[in-house]
Amino acid sequence: MRLLPVIALLAACEPPERAPCAVDSDPLLELTPSGVPFGTFVDGDEAYYGPPPQGGAPYSPVDLRVSGLEDMDKGVLIELSAVDVDSGEDLGSLSYPTRLVCANVGDSAGNWLANDVHHRFYGWELDELPGRLMALTVAVTDQTDQRLETSFEAVLVQMD
């Protein structure tokens, strides 16, 4: 009889579950130009844009970080839109559904990440953009229609 607990103990081992991105904070969406650490970008700083090597409208890459939303693993809708702060001109918009990755290392551990999200300046040429102050607004909507929105203002600088 005393052997059974021992054998049962042997049988009870289970691997640890993969730690999900815990929902233990208020919903937050952070936005930064790609390559700029989250939390360090200040409105008015520069953001790079360039010609996508595959051709087409110029683009500017940004990174997104999300926390505090439920069911993120089921996917979100990402919406990007940009305007020229001074002239009010529309600098392009797009949206698409995607899924983010739950990071478990680095400064973003425990958050959902979307790196290299490309805003596209549809209808604009490369040489029409430098020096413009762009207000880029990004929204993330989860499966329960909870929507987070944030934005930054950046001076557009063409990549080398």
Added chain:
Amino acid sequence: MRTLALTAALALLPTAEALACGGFFCNRDFPIDQAGETVVFAVDETEGLVTTHVSIAYEGASEDFAWIVPVPRQPELFPSSDAMFSGLGARTNPTFWLNYEVTGNCWNYYDYDMAASDSGNGGPVAEDDGSGGVTIVAEEQVGPYDTVVLQATDAGELLTWLNDAGYDLPTTLDSVLAPYLADNQYFVALKLSAGRDTGDLVPLGMRYAATAASIPIQLTSIAATPDMPLTVYVLGENRSVPDNYLHVRINEAAIDWFSAGSNYADVISLAADEAGGHAFATDFSGATADLRGSLFNESAYNASALNAATSPYEWLDNLLGMGLPPSAALLRVFEEVIPFPAALGKQGITPQNFYDCLSCYSEYVDETAFDATAATTVLEEQLINGLREAEAMLAAHPHMTRLTSSLDADEMTVDPMFVFNGDMTQTQSNYHQATLRMDCGVGEGWSEAERTLVLSDGREIRLPSEDWVNNNGTSEFELMEDGGLTEPAAIVIEDLGREGQGEVMFDFRDEAEDIARRFRRAGCGCQTASPMSALGFGLLVLPFVLRRRQD
């Protein structure tokens, strides 16, 4: 010897795929069932030129075939060759080898059938012609295709134009066409020329101004099967990495080493899903210098000797002596120049059997109908020229990378783009190895030996004996699944780019090591050890329990 060589060669041919619409969609009624997509890119960043070869797989009526693909600039079109895809695939397909290492003395070691471990291892400015919002940029015949290159400003007008021109396309494509219209992209549309049928389909080659490889995957969503595999070859200066998709490194414990990695496609699919559905894994990365001559050896090829053959037997024998790599394209050439007799098919004889030993079926071979010169011409057109082109491509680009992914239609929302990174480790072999260590003790039978699977990252996974596995109606992989070793499929998820080593976003290596360690310790003997072993362990523990009680 040559017959044996052909047997081995044909055995390596990929299993027949569910051939479907290999472009981005096919026709109004059957736009679905694109079973997979394979694209070869050769990128010349200095010249700003990208050459693309796209395989076209389609099953259906010839008159229904229609294919459309967006490209960033006006392309030069040319017929490509299946042989290129076969050749590159044969050289870079991921393979998984399980090596055996024995400790102790297995009494039946030399009787063990090692064969089991071998299974499966082995522009100009466009002119408006007045066609509404659609501009015809070029029209030409390319190989078996009637092609037209268009630009448009409105999806509805584009679709109306195409359907009026006989391209039988779905009319609900506005949303997937929109990004390409917004990008002022060109559209290449194909249909089979009069007198051609689906048997004439060849891959399409396109050359256009660009500096990176990109796949217009959003259009594919119309015609994709679930978890559609995607294989991309990128030739260029350095290793290629996905720029706007993530990169995944595969958890080797998720591979079923005991079936030669037969679940690799599933692992890729799971890994891509774990990375949000937008990720690629690297199948192969290496210098093209190591590949050159492996697709086609010009010095071994002798067209004159083939033309001089006086019988199909001599022609085939000469050909097999020239070291051509095995491929589906080679088999198709055989079938065209020495037709496979339908009567043999009814007897259960396969084309492979037939060509493997042509003289064995001499009564079915029409020697008088065979024309060696004509056969050699077919061979050159359908195979040799493509292989030469592939070799020239390898010669012109120092590096080749093969990447793979798997996407559902609802994940095809962003076109993947690939860039070169010269900072990362440049080589990654497609040959993967693990070791199965057999602990035979003293004279223990091979099948009774406890085993340890040692992965290339050093993880050691203790497994029960072969007898235990068989007697318990399970498999080594099932035990590993039950033990949580096979998850996640992606052990590292990272964001790579043109420079540096990228940013790791998810890293499960330490946890995986911990899981493996606990799995192989006594605590996880539950998963691996026989009930008798567990009982034996219990009996060892019992005296300590009793002694404590006595204390």
